[in-house]
Amino acid sequence: MKLPQPPRREPEENVIPMINIVFLLLIFFMVAGTLEPDSPLSVDPADSEQGAELVDEPLRVLIDAEGQLAIDQDVVDDREQLRARLKAALEEAPERPVEVKADAEADSARLLDVMDDLHEAGAERMQLVTRREH
Amino acid sequence: MRIEEAPRRRRLVSLTPLIDVVFILLIFFMLASTFVEWQAFGVDAPAEGAAEQERDQEPLRLYVTVEGYRMDDESVAEEALRGRLEEAYAADAERRLLVIAAEGAPVRAVIRALDGAAAAGLEDVAVLREEESG
Numbered sequence: 027m028k029l030p031q032p033p034r035r036e037p038e039e040n041v042i043p044m045i046n047i048v049f050l051l052l053i054f055f056m057v058a059g060t061l062e063p064d065s066p067l068s069v070d071p072a073d074s075e076q077g078a079e080l081v082d083e084p085l086r087v088l089i090d091a092e093g094q095l096a097i098d099q100d101v102v103d104d105r106e107q108l109r110a111r112l113k114a115a116l117e118e119a120p121e122r123p124v125e126v127k128a129d130a131e132a133d134s135a136r137l138l139d140v141m142d143d144l145h146e147a148g149a150e151r152m153q154l155v156t157r158r159e160h
Numbered sequence: 161m162r163i164e165e166a167p168r169r170r171r172l173v174s175l176t177p178l179i180d181v182v183f184i185l186l187i188f189f190m191l192a193s194t195f196v197e198w199q200a201f202g203v204d205a206p207a208e209g210a211a212e213q214e215r216d217q218e219p220l221r222l223y224v225t226v227e228g229y230r231m232d233d234e235s236v237a238e239e240a241l242r243g244r245l246e247e248a249y250a251a252d253a254e255r256r257l258l259v260i261a262a263e264g265a266p267v268r269a270v271i272r273a274l275d276g277a278a279a280a281g282l283e284d285v286a287v288l289r290e291e292e293s294g
Contacts, residue, residue: 041175041179042175044179045175045178045179045182048179048182048183048186049182051186051190052182052185052186052189055186055189055190055193056189056193058193058195059189059192059193059194059195060193060194060195061192061193061194062194071198071267071271072267072268072271072272074199074201074271074272074274074275074278075275075279076199076201076274076275076278076279077199077200077201077275077278078199078200078201078202079199079200080198080199080200081200089267125200128267129267130266130267130268130271131266131267131268132266132267133263133264133265133266133267134224134261134262134263134264134265134266134267134269134270135261135262135263135264135265135289137261137267137270137287138261138287138288138289141203141287150204151202151203151204152202152203153200153201153202153203154200154201154202154203154271154274155198155199155200156198156199156200156201156271156275157196157197157198157199158196158197158198158199
């Protein structure tokens with residue numbers, strides 16, 4: 027008995043439009059999004075309408091809602107440690123800009139403490155980070 | 161003469177591994193990228209009292225307390241803050257603004273004050289602690 031040959035499978039044919047779309051999505055996420063370094067504390071800054079661009083490669087100081095401090099990637103236990111770290115970092119590069127990212131719910135007294143420490147370490151200016159409001 | 165039928169074109173490389181890799185990349189970028197736009201306010205970290213001496217004009221003082229904002233001994237509603245700062249700018253565009261944060265006031269309130277000042281056009285802004293202002 028002669029059986030009809032099964033038709034040849036061609037699965038690739040209808041896959042191409044999907045690949046196109048997936049590539050487009052991939053390029054969109056690569057270009058439009060930004061990858062951020064992992065933050066040692068969870069900090070949710072306040073929104074603001076105004077504000078300047080961020081500077082490149084700053085010294086990062088974080089203040090979370092409970093008032094815990096971190097510098098760059100490391101959590102510090104108290105202001106003593108923060109001051110020592112700031113001093114060491116600013117001695118190495120005195121012109122390095124400083125960026126402070128404080129949680130919206132953090133006590134402003136804590137922010138002022140950090141500003142005093144910055145001043146003592148030799149930084150005259152700092153940037154207070156906010157999220158852009160639309 | 162017998163002409164051989166042209167062989168059916170087949171894809172030399174299978175597309176499936178490519179799709180797998182592209183999907184994995186897509187998922188990575190979707191999860192890892194953020195679309196938050198950051199910005200910042202430049203803030204002075206002044207030495208205690210040092211910044212105020214050489215100025216002949218009395219700076220404008222905006223108190224940020226736990227209850228709200230206070231200016232010239234009267235409380236200012238949050239919605240009226242922008243208007244008050246714009247008035248101050250219209251009267252004297254060069255006037256220095258001191259944002260004086262009380263203990264317990266959240267950073268959010270300080271940032272709102274800085275945002276209002278930036279929107280009004282005041283540029284000479286410092287953030288201070290309550291007792292420093294005298």
